Amino acid sequence: MLEGGKIDSKQAILLMVAMVLPTAFLSVAAVTASLAKQDGWISILLATLGALLIAWLAVSLGLRFPEKTLFQFPEVILGKWPGKVVAFLYIWWYIHLNVEVLRQYGSFLVAAFMPETPISVFMLLIMAIAAYAVRNGLEVYSRVNELILPLILVSVVILNILAAPEMSMKRLLPVFEHGAVPIIKGAVMPTAWMGEIVTMAVLIPYLNKAKEAYRIAITATLIAGFFMLITQLADVAIFGPVTAAWLFPGLDAARVIHLANFLERLEPVVMVIWVAGVMIKISVFYWAAALGSAQWLELKDYKPLVLPVGVIIYALSIMAHDSLLDLFAFLGMFWGPYALTLFIVGMPLLLLVVAVIRGQGGSRH
């Protein structure tokens, strides 16, 4: 096998949470609030529900072929060439996903903290670290994540508690003012975020207890959904109608913290969450892209591909957008439908339906 590592269920849960949460924490509230206004939290609940279905879909699919990844079993299901095309599209998707995440990572640091530093510097540094993590394999960065993610989750909770004096729950009322349509529209982007749980279909062969995959995917989605929900509620309770105007409401929620004229300006905590969390997020997708490429080309090892894949991601990320606003417009308008219809729901559903009809693979239990 290309990847020799195995991770246990707890590591897998934490990894799947870290894959979704860091970028969502920072800007999910602006995305949902711009469409669903004060009802954004209902959008998040809806998105969590959607993501649970997606998690079920991905795991059902993956468990039919517990020895193969998302890049290998399409061949079994659809035949050699159609399967190769689907696998190739998934490799592209993981690269594209990483291109956007990497760009977001750099844009945030430049916009909020170091306006004079070129964005390429931040992006290069994080890619170098991620490349090192990916070369060392799944097991290694999963363990790093075991240290990092609890700190991130605790920080998010503490930040929200400290910002509580600035919150007014009345800003969340009236509920359901503009009806269901804006709420559903607002749920698209968070569903695409949490829908990244399809990565379970890559991860299943590397779980030491594959039969716990359902539990892993569902627990991870619920944890991610819960943290998105409290972030959404907190940000709207703090900023009300202003929430949608911020590019990074998660940062601005930390900026209003002031305790006893002493504990103020906690933005660096947000920066730590961002840098550490996005490092893991990028590593997961980077690993998936490199592993997928190796499996697609039927190589014996994915390590020689780490550098080339990294270079592609880095170069595309530099070229992808010419401004931060461009990036956000792209993510807001295009990303949700694109990722959801093709990669998160469309193709997995197609694969599952075909597999069931043809009776390929089978649950182990």
Next chain:
Amino acid sequence: MRKLLACLALLIVVAGIFSGCWSRKEMSELAIVLGAGVDRTPDGQVRLTLQLARTGALAGGGEGGGGRGATTWVVSGTGSTILDAQRKLAERISRHINWTHNVVYIFGEEAARHGIRQYTNYYSRSPQPREITWVLVAKGEAKDILETISQLENTSAQDIGYLARAKTGFSINFKDFKVMLATKGSNPIASRVEIVERGVTLGPEKEKSVVHKGAALTGTAVFREEKLVGWLDESETRGLLWLRGEILKGVITLSSPTEPGKEISVEIMRGHTEVEPYYDGESVWFVVKIVVEGDLLEQQSSEDITERDVRKAIEEEMAREVEEKARLALDKAQGEYGVDIFGFGMAFHRKYPREWAELEDRWDEVFAGAYVDFVLESHLRRSGLLGKRGSVRE
């Protein structure tokens, strides 16, 4: 050996990279803004006034080494936007202008009357200033306010900041002010800041004493949408706080129920306000329920407050007093300015989301014509360390 050399080379490279930051700025290279004022010049330009901390004087060893010199330096520059004005100021300030420790934004009366929204954007777009900076409107020019000095605090900007934080009147931070600007059916309000006589600084001999003029908070600035339309004085501001349910501390002074001409003061310990809107398709009315709890701490008269009937009378008097203050503010807002500054519109919005859609665009009109009923509940909880008065002959 080769490994050792490689390690050494790596160490040197790492030391080179990590020795400093890309765009670091030392404390001694910063001009730290403590207060920022925006005035509108007669030709429509922005005049930005910055109160800068003279860090050397602030940090200096205090009284030991003779005079510390002035703690602040106030500079003004004109431009077409705030950033433009700041850019021009930078030509006269030898250090990087740093907004991260700014305490107050003061808007001049002229600027506020012309519409305040055009002056607020830079403060939230730039990552440096804080969202929790206090927002105040100067009676007169913001520049004059920032050019005062404080006797008690290091700088007048900090002094104003502490006054705002004490919440004895109405005060609001930048974030909440923006939320008010963005909310339909509510009009922004901010503290009014004004130069008044604040006390006497004594010289060695009585003749040399100087009457000290300083900036103080003297009420509330009232906006319609984004334009300043008028003020509430201190006592109307008390009423405003009752109506908004923001009362935190203060004193209610009422006349003695038994002895005319003598007064009783009750310290407010707790209070809260509920606004209940009603709408029957034609007219809108409100029932405002105010609950107030207080401790009696001063009594000029000598009735026996251990008697239940006397306490009842005092409680009724408290309620009347609170209602009177609230009516004062309400009448001014409904009658003179015709603007909803109490968040009644938001309460209506929450209760009647559907009906709100028809009324939101002419809400101030609806508010001005709305009938408001008060329901008061007052409790005298404690009376300090005394029961009945001790200095009275039986």
